[in-house]
Amino acid sequence: MIVWTVANQKGGVGKTTTTVALAGLLAERGQRVLCIDTDPHASLTYYLGFDSEELPASAYDVFVAGKNITREQVKQTILPSEVDNLHVMPATMALATLDRKLGNHGGMGLVLKRALALVAQDYDYVLIDVPPVLGVLMVNALACCHRVLIPVQTEFLALKGLDRMMRTLTLIQKSRGHGYSYTIIPTLYDKRTRASLDTYKKLVERYGKSVWSGMIPIDTKFRDASNQQLPPSVYAPKSRGVLAYQSLxxxxxxxxxxDTA
Structure with a gap:
C-alpha cells in the first residue's frame, strides 16, 4: 500500500483537486484507492458526494479511538464513493477541536499510521488531503506517508507558503530520524501570464529535481467536475487538466x- 500526503501551508493551491484527480485516475486503472479527508472544512468529503454533518462516523472517530482503535472501527469510518475502486474516509468540523482536546496526549502523532496498518490489505493507494495548518492532523498525515505531494500555485505569494511547508518538513523530520521524499507540483499555471512562468522558474531554481517538470494548467473543467461531485477524469476525461494529471x-x-524499494 502506497501512501501519498497532499499538503501545503497555503490554502487555494489545488490540494483537494490534486487529491481527487489522482485518486480518480488510479481508480480507473483498477487500483483500490482510499482518500482520507483530514481538513475540518471537509472539501474533499463534499467533492465526493458526502455531507460531512450527516455521517455516522468520520476520521474524527479514528483520532478519538487513538492507539486502541480496531480494524472494525477503521472500516466503519470508510465509505464507498460513486466511483468504482474509490473509497473515502470523510472529515467533519469536529476535527478542528483535536489539537485542543488531544494534542497533548502521548502517541497522537501516529494514530493515522496505526489505523492504516489495519486496512493495508484492502488498498493499493491512500491519498490524504491535509489542512494548511501545522497541528496534530498534519503531523499524522506526514508520519504515515511514503511521499509528500506539495501543490504550489504558480504565483509569487505561493512561494511563501512553500517556504513554510519546507520548514515544517525539516522540523518534523528531525524527530522522525530521516528525511521526507517530496514532489512539488506547479498548479494553476496560466501560460498567458509572465507571473506563472517566472514563478515556475523560481521553483526550479530553488528546488531543482524535486519540482515535477510539468505543470497543472488552469482548467474550468475542474470547477465543473467539483460541482458535479465527480473526479475530473470521470467528468471530462479529455480535458487538458486531466491530461496533465495523467502525466503527473x-x-x-x-x-x-x-519509495517502496
Missing part, C-alpha cells in the same frame, strides 16, 4: 517504485 501520475508511480 505516471511520474509519481515511477517514483513510488523507488
Amino acid at each position: 501520475l505516471t511520474h509519481l508511480q515511477q517514483l513510488a517504485q523507488q
Whole structure:
C-alpha cells in the first residue's frame, strides 16, 4: 500500500483537486484507492458526494479511538464513493477541536499510521488531503506517508507558503530520524501570464529535481467536475487538466517504485 500526503501551508493551491484527480485516475486503472479527508472544512468529503454533518462516523472517530482503535472501527469510518475502486474516509468540523482536546496526549502523532496498518490489505493507494495548518492532523498525515505531494500555485505569494511547508518538513523530520521524499507540483499555471512562468522558474531554481517538470494548467473543467461531485477524469476525461494529471501520475508511480524499494 502506497501512501501519498497532499499538503501545503497555503490554502487555494489545488490540494483537494490534486487529491481527487489522482485518486480518480488510479481508480480507473483498477487500483483500490482510499482518500482520507483530514481538513475540518471537509472539501474533499463534499467533492465526493458526502455531507460531512450527516455521517455516522468520520476520521474524527479514528483520532478519538487513538492507539486502541480496531480494524472494525477503521472500516466503519470508510465509505464507498460513486466511483468504482474509490473509497473515502470523510472529515467533519469536529476535527478542528483535536489539537485542543488531544494534542497533548502521548502517541497522537501516529494514530493515522496505526489505523492504516489495519486496512493495508484492502488498498493499493491512500491519498490524504491535509489542512494548511501545522497541528496534530498534519503531523499524522506526514508520519504515515511514503511521499509528500506539495501543490504550489504558480504565483509569487505561493512561494511563501512553500517556504513554510519546507520548514515544517525539516522540523518534523528531525524527530522522525530521516528525511521526507517530496514532489512539488506547479498548479494553476496560466501560460498567458509572465507571473506563472517566472514563478515556475523560481521553483526550479530553488528546488531543482524535486519540482515535477510539468505543470497543472488552469482548467474550468475542474470547477465543473467539483460541482458535479465527480473526479475530473470521470467528468471530462479529455480535458487538458486531466491530461496533465495523467502525466503527473505516471511520474509519481515511477517514483513510488523507488519509495517502496
